[in-house]
Amino acid sequence: MRVVAGGAGNGGVTSGDGTGVVDAGAGARGLARWVLVAPAGAGFELLPIDAVGQAAGEVTWVDDLALGVSALEREAAPRWVWWRTAEVYPALLEAGVRVQRCHDLAAAQNLLNTYEGAAFVPPQSVVRESAGRSEQISLFGDEPGSSAGGAGVVGTTGGPDTAGHEEEVGRTESSGGRWVGTDGPDLDAPQDDLVLGSLVTEQTPLPSTREAPQGLAELQRLYAGQVAHVARVRRTHPGFALLVAAESAAGLAAVEMGRAGLPWSVRIHDEVLTDLLGPRPQHHGRPPKLQALAEEVSRLLVPGVTGPGPAMNPDSPGDVLKAFKRQGVLLTSTRAWELKEVEHPAVAPLLRYKELARLHVAHGWSWQGQWVRNGRFHPEYVPGGVVTGRWATSGGGALQIPKVMRACVVAEPGCVLVAADAGQLEPRILAALSGDRGMLAATADADMYTALARQALGRPEARNEAKIGLLAAMYGARANTPAMVALRRRFPKALELLERAARTGEDGGIVRSVLGRTCPPPDPTWQDVPLEQALARSRARGRFTRNFVIQASAADWANALVAGLRRRLSALSPAAELVFFQHDEVIVHVPAALAEAAVQAVVDSGAEATALVLGDRGVRIPLAAAPIASYADKN
DNA sequence: AGACGTTGCGCC
DNA sequence: AAAGGGCGCAACGTCT
Numbered sequence: 001m002r003v004v005a006g007g008a009g010n011g012g013v014t015s016g017d018g019t020g021v022v023d024a025g026a027g028a029r030g031l032a033r034w035v036l037v038a039p040a041g042a043g044f045e046l047l048p049i050d051a052v053g054q055a056a057g058e059v060t061w062v063d064d065l066a067l068g069v070s071a072l073e074r075e076a077a078p079r080w081v082w083w084r085t086a087e088v089y090p091a092l093l094e095a096g097v098r099v100q101r102c103h104d105l106a107a108a109q110n111l112l113n114t115y116e117g118a119a120f121v122p123p124q125s126v127v128r129e130s131a132g133r134s135e136q137i138s139l140f141g142d143e144p145g146s147s148a149g150g151a152g153v154v155g156t157t158g159g160p161d162t163a164g165h166e167e168e169v170g171r172t173e174s175s176g177g178r179w180v181g182t183d184g185p186d187l188d189a190p191q192d193d194l195v196l197g198s199l200v201t202e203q204t205p206l207p208s209t210r211e212a213p214q215g216l217a218e219l220q221r222l223y224a225g226q227v228a229h230v231a232r233v234r235r236t237h238p239g240f241a242l243l244v245a246a247e248s249a250a251g252l253a254a255v256e257m258g259r260a261g262l263p264w265s266v267r268i269h270d271e272v273l274t275d276l277l278g279p280r281p282q283h284h285g286r287p288p289k290l291q292a293l294a295e296e297v298s299r300l301l302v303p304g305v306t307g308p309g310p311a312m313n314p315d316s317p318g319d320v321l322k323a324f325k326r327q328g329v330l331l332t333s334t335r336a337w338e339l340k341e342v343e344h345p346a347v348a349p350l351l352r353y354k355e356l357a358r359l360h361v362a363h364g365w366s367w368q369g370q371w372v373r374n375g376r377f378h379p380e381y382v383p384g385g386v387v388t389g390r391w392a393t394s395g396g397g398a399l400q401i402p403k404v405m406r407a408c409v410v411a412e413p414g415c416v417l418v419a420a421d422a423g424q425l426e427p428r429i430l431a432a433l434s435g436d437r438g439m440l441a442a443t444a445d446a447d448m449y450t451a452l453a454r455q456a457l458g459r460p461e462a463r464n465e466a467k468i469g470l471l472a473a474m475y476g477a478r479a480n481t482p483a484m485v486a487l488r489r490r491f492p493k494a495l496e497l498l499e500r501a502a503r504t505g506e507d508g509g510i511v512r513s514v515l516g517r518t519c520p521p522p523d524p525t526w527q528d529v530p531l532e533q534a535l536a537r538s539r540a541r542g543r544f545t546r547n548f549v550i551q552a553s554a555a556d557w558a559n560a561l562v563a564g565l566r567r568r569l570s571a572l573s574p575a576a577e578l579v580f581f582q583h584d585e586v587i588v589h590v591p592a593a594l595a596e597a598a599v600q601a602v603v604d605s606g607a608e609a610t611a612l613v614l615g616d617r618g619v620r621i622p623l624a625a626a627p628i629a630s631y632a633d634k635n
Numbered sequence: 636a637g638a639c640g641t642t643g644c645g646c647c
Numbered sequence: 648a649a650a651g652g653g654c655g656c657a658a659c660g661t662c663t
Contacts, residue, residue, distance in 0.1 A: 316659060317642060335643065337649060358644060361657055386654060390647085397655055400646040426647090477651035547652035551647090583647045583653095 032057060034103070035072060036223065037065070037082040038216040044068070045216045049081065053224030059216065066095030073099055081105065081223055083212045085251035086123070086382075093259050098570070104248040105219065106209045107384060108226050111244055113206045115233060115518045117510065120387045121209055196504050196511055237516035242612060243556060246515075247384055249563030253578060254381035254391065256566065260577045261376025262398070262409060263417070263589055269368055269408040276356055276404075280365050290360060293353040300346035301327065314353050362397060363405050371396040375412070381581070388548055389517045389555035390583060399582050409580075409631035414591055418598040419634045420625035421585030422557075422606065424448045427470055429554045432619035433514060436493035443620045456490035457483065473498055474550050476543030498546050505545025506538045513552035514613060519545060557613045557621070558584055564605035572597055587631065595627040 032048035048057030062068035278288030302311040385392025431439035445451035453466035469483030580587035606623030
């Protein structure tokens with residue numbers, strides 16, 4: 001182990017004990033609440049900094065980051081400031097080092113850039129594209145040195161009454177339930193200022209996130225710029241610091257979850273597959289039951305042809321369309337819902353074939369071989385991979401596990417799964433965003449749709465109409481069903497928020513989530529097309545912005561949930577693992593003795609997320625959590 | 636042969 | 648009954 005000072009003339013480094021423990025200098029010991037990490041040579045430079053990014057100690061160099069981080073984490077548990085969690089953290093976990101909190105510079109910059117009107121840059125695109133085309137201009141330039149005062153990004157010094165909510169997300173147990181830095185919004189005030197944005201463009205070029213800034217000084221400058229920038233944004237969007245902190249926490253949780261993996265029984269998986277598809281084929285090719293269905297479809301659709309093998313390929317939409325056409329059935333596509341309209345003996349086996357074929361190719365034996373190791377499914381999560389702030393995955397399709405495969409997710413011996421989801425999250429978010437009193441009252445109900453049906457339609461049994469109507473309104477359907485009309489009459493503020501968001505988008509404007517995540521602006525040339533196309537694009541953008549305010553705010557809430565949950569589980573036991581997250585649901589894997597504590601951790605985290613993100617606005621977001629042996633037992 | 640776009644369906 | 652938001656993935660089909 002070799003440790004050298006990174007800066008001229010500074011000592012403050014000791015490693016003579018062979019543990020690699022780095023003494024960051026007397027000035028920093030116990031006081032370093034933020035530590036900047038920068039690659040340097042074959043190792044890393046560490047620099048204690050203060051809340052606004054100024055050096056608060058001496059630079060040290062370590063050749064083994066895990067050892068250096070481990071020491072300081074034990075000593076001070078600082079907020080680690082680094083370029084990209086996905087690049088740094090896996091090696092730390094590999095060495096057995098967990099950190100409590102961090103500030104992901106790349107993620108923060110992405111949030112700031114989109115806030116200012118930049119295009120969306122998926123977090124993983126750097127790794128994948130940096131070697132290839134370089135269409136992106138590097139905009140990394142001078143970040144304004146001017147400080148708008150106050151600490152923005154990670155400090156507890158942001159204001160006398162805020163106590164830095166990001167700190168609460170990252171660490172503390174309290175949940176204030178107040179909006180950061182301001183009074184809570186008046187329930188009766190229009191919320192447009194929160195969700196309908198106008199671009200207040202930065203004076204200087206925005207730093208690109210396509211390439212990592214090189215060196216400690218550049219990273220330090222970037223961080224200081226972000227602190228100042230966030231402080232400015234918080235004047236109009238007080239939740240923005242929480243957004244940044246929750247995004248960073250989500251990044252830690254994502255790496256931890258990918259590493260931990262979702263308990264996955266290969267035995268049950270084989271059983272399910274064999275049951276549905278027949279025995280695994282020796283080589284590639286269709287399993288027996290799939291092959292039989294293919295041949296049956298073929299016989300029924302191409303009657304003249306005999307002999308071995310199907311006369312048409314049911315995987316080929318072209319083949320299917322042609323075959324139906326010869327049978328006198330005209331289709332515009334081979335989508336399941338369109339096929340269901342058709343009366344023909346081949347339809348039923350074809351639909352069954354499509355269903356099973358999908359399971360085989362997407363979650364079959366080859367999927368198992370690629371993604372399941374030692375009884376755990378290890379996907380790669382990408383927080384913020386979706387423009388709305390939802391997580392994406394870059395492999396394994398963890399967010400699209402078919403329901404029939406949930407039986408494969410079982411607790412390991414002596415353990416249980418604690419599975420929880422926020423039922424009807426999006427309509428509850430709508431109620432909170434709009435401040436619609438009637439809709440807020442409906443969130444008190446465990447089944448919100450029944451409450452809506454009772455209030456708007458006068459018939460609780462019209463639950464499904466109310467549900468479809470509200471979902472359609474949130475997704476942008478143009479059909480004005482009677483249920484939608486009734487909902488608009490009974491919950492005018494809620495529906496009005498959606499319609500305003502849609503109009504803003506149609507006009508080329510931008511909208512934001514409750515915490516300030518901002519949708520990208522349209523391409524500047526988006527309307528330079530024939531009128532009819534321009535109209536279609538305008539409507540499409542209206543649907544997008546209409547949905548964005550809901551989906552992105554729900555993602556804000558979910559990230560706060562994950563942030564709080566990983567903190568609580570970490571305090572509970574190293575054996576309490578967050579093993580799955582999907583938009584509005586989580587699964588925790590714990591020793592059975594900790595089941596109740598884990599349930600409590602989930603419930604508390606949900607309550608905290610609601611308080612932090614949505615404030616004290618009378619919205620209820622129930623989070624049903626229960627210990628189960630198998631994911632199939634959920635609900 | 637490989638890149639790319641389309642189709643269709645899994646999840647929320 | 649059949650229209651609306653966000654994704655990832657694999658196979659097909661076409662282009663290069």
